[in-house]
Amino acid sequence: MQAPAVRLEAVTKLFDGRAVVDEVSLDVASREILSLVGASGCGKSTLLRLVSGLERPDGGAVSLAGEVVAGPSVFVEPERRGVGFIFQDYALFPHLTVARNVRYGLQGLSAREAADVADDMLERVGLKEFGQRYPHMLSGGEQQRVALARALAPKPRVLLLDEPFSNLDRRLGETVRTRTLALIRELGAAAILVTHDPQEAMASGDRVALMRRGRLVQIGRPEDLYDRPASREAADFFAAATPVPGRRVDGHIETRLGRFRAPDRVADGGEVAVYLRAPHVALTAPGEGVEARLVGMSFVGDGYEFLLQVDGLDEPIRARSVGRNDAKIGDVLHICVRPDDQLIFPVGL
Amino acid sequence: MTSVPTQAHRGARNTVRLRLDGWTVAAALVAALPAVPILSLALTALGGSFGGWSELAAYVLPAAIRDSAILLAGVGLFAAVVGCGAAWLVTAYDFRGRRSLEWMLLLPLAIPTYVAAYAWLDLTHPLGPLQSGLRALLGFTSPRQFRLPDIRGMGGAILLLGLVLYPYVYLTVRATFLAQSATLIEAARTLGVARRDVFRRVALPLARPALALGVSLALMEALNDIGASEFLGVKTITVSVYSTWVTRNDLPGAAQIALAMLLFVTALVFVERWGRRGQRYAASARNARPTRPMRLTGWRGVAAFAVGFTPVLLGFLAPATHIAVQAVKRLDFAGLSGSIIREVLNTVAVATFATVVIVALGAVAAYAARLRPAGAAPLLARVASLGYAVPGTVVVIGLIGPVAALDRGFAAAGGWLGVATGLVMIGSGAALILAYAVRFLAIGVGGAEAGLARTPLALDGAARTLGDTPFAALRRIHLPLARGSIAAAAILVFVDVMKELPATLLIRPLNFETLATHLYAEAARGTYEDGAVAALIIVAVGVLPVILLSRIGTTAAKS
Numbered sequence: 001m002q003a004p005a006v007r008l009e010a011v012t013k014l015f016d017g018r019a020v021v022d023e024v025s026l027d028v029a030s031r032e033i034l035s036l037v038g039a040s041g042c043g044k045s046t047l048l049r050l051v052s053g054l055e056r057p058d059g060g061a062v063s064l065a066g067e068v069v070a071g072p073s074v075f076v077e078p079e080r081r082g083v084g085f086i087f088q089d090y091a092l093f094p095h096l097t098v099a100r101n102v103r104y105g106l107q108g109l110s111a112r113e114a115a116d117v118a119d120d121m122l123e124r125v126g127l128k129e130f131g132q133r134y135p136h137m138l139s140g141g142e143q144q145r146v147a148l149a150r151a152l153a154p155k156p157r158v159l160l161l162d163e164p165f166s167n168l169d170r171r172l173g174e175t176v177r178t179r180t181l182a183l184i185r186e187l188g189a190a191a192i193l194v195t196h197d198p199q200e201a202m203a204s205g206d207r208v209a210l211m212r213r214g215r216l217v218q219i220g221r222p223e224d225l226y227d228r229p230a231s232r233e234a235a236d237f238f239a240a241a242t243p244v245p246g247r248r249v250d251g252h253i254e255t256r257l258g259r260f261r262a263p264d265r266v267a268d269g270g271e272v273a274v275y276l277r278a279p280h281v282a283l284t285a286p287g288e289g290v291e292a293r294l295v296g297m298s299f300v301g302d303g304y305e306f307l308l309q310v311d312g313l314d315e316p317i318r319a320r321s322v323g324r325n326d327a328k329i330g331d332v333l334h335i336c337v338r339p340d341d342q343l344i345f346p347v348g349l
Numbered sequence: 350m351t352s353v354p355t356q357a358h359r360g361a362r363n364t365v366r367l368r369l370d371g372w373t374v375a376a377a378l379v380a381a382l383p384a385v386p387i388l389s390l391a392l393t394a395l396g397g398s399f400g401g402w403s404e405l406a407a408y409v410l411p412a413a414i415r416d417s418a419i420l421l422a423g424v425g426l427f428a429a430v431v432g433c434g435a436a437w438l439v440t441a442y443d444f445r446g447r448r449s450l451e452w453m454l455l456l457p458l459a460i461p462t463y464v465a466a467y468a469w470l471d472l473t474h475p476l477g478p479l480q481s482g483l484r485a486l487l488g489f490t491s492p493r494q495f496r497l498p499d500i501r502g503m504g505g506a507i508l509l510l511g512l513v514l515y516p517y518v519y520l521t522v523r524a525t526f527l528a529q530s531a532t533l534i535e536a537a538r539t540l541g542v543a544r545r546d547v548f549r550r551v552a553l554p555l556a557r558p559a560l561a562l563g564v565s566l567a568l569m570e571a572l573n574d575i576g577a578s579e580f581l582g583v584k585t586i587t588v589s590v591y592s593t594w595v596t597r598n599d600l601p602g603a604a605q606i607a608l609a610m611l612l613f614v615t616a617l618v619f620v621e622r623w624g625r626r627g628q629r630y631a632a633s634a635r636n637a638r639p640t641r642p643m644r645l646t647g648w649r650g651v652a653a654f655a656v657g658f659t660p661v662l663l664g665f666l667a668p669a670t671h672i673a674v675q676a677v678k679r680l681d682f683a684g685l686s687g688s689i690i691r692e693v694l695n696t697v698a699v700a701t702f703a704t705v706v707i708v709a710l711g712a713v714a715a716y717a718a719r720l721r722p723a724g725a726a727p728l729l730a731r732v733a734s735l736g737y738a739v740p741g742t743v744v745v746i747g748l749i750g751p752v753a754a755l756d757r758g759f760a761a762a763g764g765w766l767g768v769a770t771g772l773v774m775i776g777s778g779a780a781l782i783l784a785y786a787v788r789f790l791a792i793g794v795g796g797a798e799a800g801l802a803r804t805p806l807a808l809d810g811a812a813r814t815l816g817d818t819p820f821a822a823l824r825r826i827h828l829p830l831a832r833g834s835i836a837a838a839a840i841l842v843f844v845d846v847m848k849e850l851p852a853t854l855l856i857r858p859l860n861f862e863t864l865a866t867h868l869y870a871e872a873a874r875g876t877y878e879d880g881a882v883a884a885l886i887i888v889a890v891g892v893l894p895v896i897l898l899s900r901i902g903t904t905a906a907k908s
Contacts, residue, residue: 049810052810052813052814053813053814054810054813054814077813077818078810078813078814079813079814079815079816079817079818079821081814083814084814085810085811085814087807087810087811088807089805089807091805091807091808091810091811092811093808093811093812093826094830095829095830104812104815104825105814105815105816107816150811150815151814151815154815154816160814
């Protein structure tokens with residue numbers, strides 16, 4: 001079996017005695033794109049720097065394609081690792097032209113070959129005519145594409161991307177992301193994409209790894225994390241879900257919104273959090289279900305998304321209207337909920 | 350190569366080893382430059398015969414310390430008053446000629462203290478142009494009928510040093526006045542502060558850190574001065590070190606006085622820190638609307654210009670013009686003498702060599718601190734900058750021990766090989782370059798740090814992941830990007846080395862004359878042959894960094 005492109009084994013990094021990356025182990029297969037997601041300060045960018053060799057781990061080991069590059073008695077400098085890195089603000093060299101930036105990592109080649117590779121890469125990112133310009137003359141999206149061309153020009157085994165789309169506005173970001181991922185796949189590099197945006201993580205990665213406070217919370221296919229979050233943290237993060245407090249009594253879960261059958265993993269008498277998503281909430285006729293006051297509504301194309309405040313709950317829950325709706329803010333609606341077993345978690349353990 | 354199973358790593362920490370990497374070692378070597386002479390000085394002083402200590406203490410030290418204290422207090426006060434006043438004049442008021450005055454007020458920086466003393470002594474000589482002119486004007490025919498008080502003495506020294514050192518205060522304080530937000534002053538006005546009280550109650554308290562910094566820089570220069578004090582007959586502690594060593598040939602004694610001087614400097618640094626205590630607020634007014642200066646027209650404008658122009662006239666124009674006139678006379682009379690040409694070449698050679706060494710070492714120390722922010726390197730960069738506060742005489746006394754030891758080593762090695770080496774370090778000028786490096790490394794480190802600080806750290810990461818070693822990244826990314834800052838530092842170092850007198854006097858090779866030592870020798874003998882030519886060259890080159898500083902000042906004000 002082929003060695004994974006990247007393997008982390010109990011990698012730990014301390015800053016001032018505090019573990020910002022805490023015994024993280026994971027594999028990235030060759031040609032795989034892994035999204036690494038988490039709130040800011042969770043250690044995801046540090047993990048990327050550990051893989052690239054820009055930081056030294058304080059514990060554990062990093063291997064690239066089966067070769068240990070950081071471990072108890074090994075440290076391979078970043079320039080000898082063959083990884084590409086795209087920085088959040090692109091880090092283009094301001095004193096070099098676009099073409100010179102892209103050629104920067106091609107030192108082993110003759111000038112002629114390097115120029116050919118650079119031309120080819122610029123053409124692939126659609127910036128063929130931009131070679132003689134300087135970075136400050138380009139727009140944000142164009143700078144991002146130069147950074148991509150520069151990182152991919154030396155044909156790295158692994159490409160590391162640190163929030164590469166976060167400085168672009170949303171619409172442009174999505175376009176650039178699609179093209180970037182297509183190019184990475186075309187060139188056959190493995191990639192780790194760091195982002196704080198769960199939507200972007202799930203849209204981009206073959207697999208998604210969620211980090212929290214330096215630790216790996218869950219790793220899996222996007223649908224696994226969405227459908228079966230392993231913990232409340234994962235559910236909180238990939239949410240579009242509102243936690244509702246409840247309690248297990250006699251094999252049922254009691255909440256302000258009604259009684260449901262309890263999943264087996266929750267013991268009687270235990271506090272639980274029931275995560276509700278919009279599809280779990282149905283509007284019903286007056287007299288049925290629970291009363292809820294409409295506190296917000298936003299048009300989402302084929303209907304409205306409602307924010308509904310139920311007495312006794314801290315946060316409003318979400319629901320979808322069926323078709324067009326003439327409800328107004330302040331109206332009292334009636335709802336009936338049917339939660340997903342996978343989204344019920346014990347509290348306080 | 351196979352990877353180690355996960356379980357083997359669980360809970361394991363990679364052992365913390367003392368990683369002696371090349372950059373930290375290099376930074377440590379750079380930091381040793383100022384550290385070694387300071388330690389050596391302490392050893393020499395403590396190792397000297399303490400029989401000499403009491404004699405020194407009784408006859409030399411008390412008077413020297415008293416004179417130095419009076420001189421520093423006077424110069425500090427003078428520089429603070431003139432520097433702050435001038436800074437307030439050009440920032441709070443607008444009048445005809447203000448823009449020119451802004452940079453002209455920096456010009457006295459171009460005149461080293463010993464050149465100012467040399468020029469003014471000649472200018473105010475009873476038979477010199479000033480007194481002769483006055484007598485002609487007043488109808489007297491002989492110096493016996495009318496003469497101005499002699500500028501030699503403590504009062505003259507304070508005045509002269511203050512006139513060329515106030516720009517340090519002007520420079521730092523003006524920058525703060527420019528950055529002060531109009532809203533702060535407007536807030537004070539609405540709280541009942543009259544316009545005439547704004548300076549005293551708002552602007553000056555806000556500028557206290559800059560004032561402390563400017564005064565301490567001026568005082569470091571004053572303490573370093575050897576020529577002016579000596580010509581003017583003030584026996585400062587610096588002059589005592591020099592005469593104890595050179596005249597009385599008592600190195601341990603000189604080291605003991607030098608150690609006392611080092612305590613002076615340390616006290617100065619602490620006073621400066623104290624002057625800045627709790628000061629972070631000056632920077633809080635960033636991005637604020639600047640204060641609009643008050644427009645002065647008519648005779649008020651003329652008067653404002655005249656007041657502001659006085660320090661320029663006395664600190665720069667009068668001595669510089671006198672030197673220029675004397676130099677032209679000399680050149681007309683004798684042409685460019687061979688010795689002057691030789692001295693110019695000597696000066697340019699040592700200054701160029703020292704500049705290259707200092708800028709390179711500074712870049713190494715600053716870059717090591719950037720590469721290893723968590724290790725010892727940042728501290729080492731600070732240690733490397735220590736020498737700036739240490740007067741040249743003290744540096745040399747500290748260096749002489751290690752340098753002599755090296756020369757003994759060379760001599761022993763030479764003897765073993767059957768070659769007579771002589772004094773390799775001192776004879777070759779290597780010791781002189783070392784002394785300059787100790788004293789001016791702070792400029793090299795500071796220039797490189799300023800240049801590096803403007804480059805985002807991500808650029809280092811990008812270069813490294815694209816295959817650059819740290820050295821290649823320095824060469825391909827940082828040197829091109831930090832070019833401006835490093836060039837500015839190089840100019841400052843070059844000019845400072847060219848002007849530097851005490852260290853050059855003490856540790857240069859035998860019969861090796863620079864422009865500064867030539868001027869010193871003539872002034873000390875009371876002869877005025879080629880001295881004016883040497884002085885003119887020094888001042889002309891010294892104007893370079895003033896132009897540089899005034900440009901930095903205006904760009905900072907624009908941004």
